Amino acid sequence: MVQNGHRAMPTREQLHTWRGYIETADVLRSRLGTRMQHESSLSTGDYQVLLALSEAEGRTLRASALALHIGWERSRLSHHLGRMEKRGLIGRATCADDVHGIEVSMTPEGADSFRAGSVPHLRAVKELFLDALSADQLAQVEDLTRTLRTHLDLEPQG
């Protein structure tokens, strides 16, 4: 790769690749959202939060760790958690060892909704994404993800 100095701008081709990548991911999120609205009581945002909590020890994560894990800005997460708390899906509490930290926990009701929403969600992921790609292409996605996550310093935590 030739570097034209650190202020070099992307080429037209590189930008086409970037836009295809990011806009396709946006479309997939949007299509999944439409499907989930019809087929379950959860939005894709609810599902992302509950998925992260379902895998955490004690089904509990700090809000800061949750934001990092799902890649949301803190303000977006905070508003979303407020709505999920009102619906009884999660609870929030101050951390015992840090008054500035907030711990987010999945409630039993949240766990029930998560289980019920998983089947239509996974079916949609299969139909919209996995069914499109061959085993070789899925391996390529896996490699590209690893490269990007290393570049973004996500791999050690993730």
Next chain:
Amino acid sequence: MVQNGHRAMPTREQLHTWRGYIETADVLRSRLGTRMQHESSLSTGDYQVLLALSEAEGRTLRASALALHIGWERSRLSHHLGRMEKRGLIGRATCADDVHGIEVSMTPEGADSFRAGSVPHLRAVKELFLDALSADQLAQVEDLTRTLRTHLDLEPQG
């Protein structure tokens, strides 16, 4: 590929690949958003809308076409356009030939903001995404995008 019937669920490995893909795209959007907040007056959402309009004939698109193009749900787009209109970045008008259609246009002020925001945006795209990947990997991304967009019926329009 062996099909286990149309109700078959994804394997654990397939889900790992999917989550890596979609969560990494989310992190990239979020990092770009943080960068743009510091370096320009536009959010990444503003930038997506202005980019689409900048490439449209007469810098104008129907709201329905814009939503499809950038992969947002209509309600999200409508709220976002309301805020951009207040800031003078875009204008909205009823379509001449269809009272149910809304046409969205970039204002001269929107065009100025778009030009000013492009340099930091493109630099961030380069640093966060393009610099991570080799030419071969970028070609893989391009191929995967084409496959996914064909599967999602996006290719003929896009």
